[in-house]
Amino acid sequence: MPRPPRSTWAALTPDQLLAQCEVDTYRASGPGGQKRNKTSSAVRLRHPPTGLLVIAEESRSQHENKARALDRLGQALYLHLRDGMPPDLTPETVAELRDYAAARDRTGRLSLGRKDPRFWPAVGVVLDLLAATGARVAETASLLGVSTGNLIDFLQTDPKVWQVANQLRAAAGRKPLK
Template sequence: MDNEHLTYRDYARYARQSAEEVARDCEAEAFRASGPGGQCVNTTDSAVRMTHLPTGITVTSRESRSQFRNRQLCLQKLRQEFVERAVPPKVRHATRPSRAARQRRLDHKHLRAQVKVQRRRIDE
């Protein structure tokens, strides 16, 4: 599936899948995390970057020193992203301005016109 053609219903379907089902559709990559953590961070490939192939969503986890735990966290992040994208868009209703709103707009236009008239040069 192409990311551009996915609807909120597609994301809802992915959100209902178990972590194992989501993991089957993912491509995981382990790498060395940067930042705090001492020498342990410099020597182990504990950070995980996971890409969900059907949607193209990529998440990264480097919170834990364990690669296994970071994989679990990536799956949690992916499922959370599916839940957020599964919200249907709000239905918009066309409205018309009220009579009072139209009158306020015309009154404001009249006031601006009067201000501009006051700026003109006075011819003698």
């Protein structure tokens, strides 16, 4: 069954997204002392409409773990759900995409850090284009209006983004990026 497009959920507020989730709390295993082993502070979020599942169990606070899990769910939307791209893609139409328009700096480069709120929406657009071009990096970079090196640097900003990019390449029968 194909997954629904990301745009269906990416615009939701965290509270709206959380309302669609099944929330499980449980006792996390591992080090952390008596408190960690006695309280159900770990959080697992299941988002049935998309089939995504994320967990957070680092903190002894259930509230902190729920916030982390919700952030991870937002990231997972951009990593694993693809929005279709129109067939008549040009660098001009890509530059006007809402999630990509503000992502480039004054020189036209993609140079966002992972903590920048524009990072994950830009990742979504980059991965959508990579999927639409058959995972051809040069063609994707051309559509984004950046150099191939800049695109590869951007993909390497986060290990999960790099992993998904290489999964898209493998699905298209291409060699992994190194």
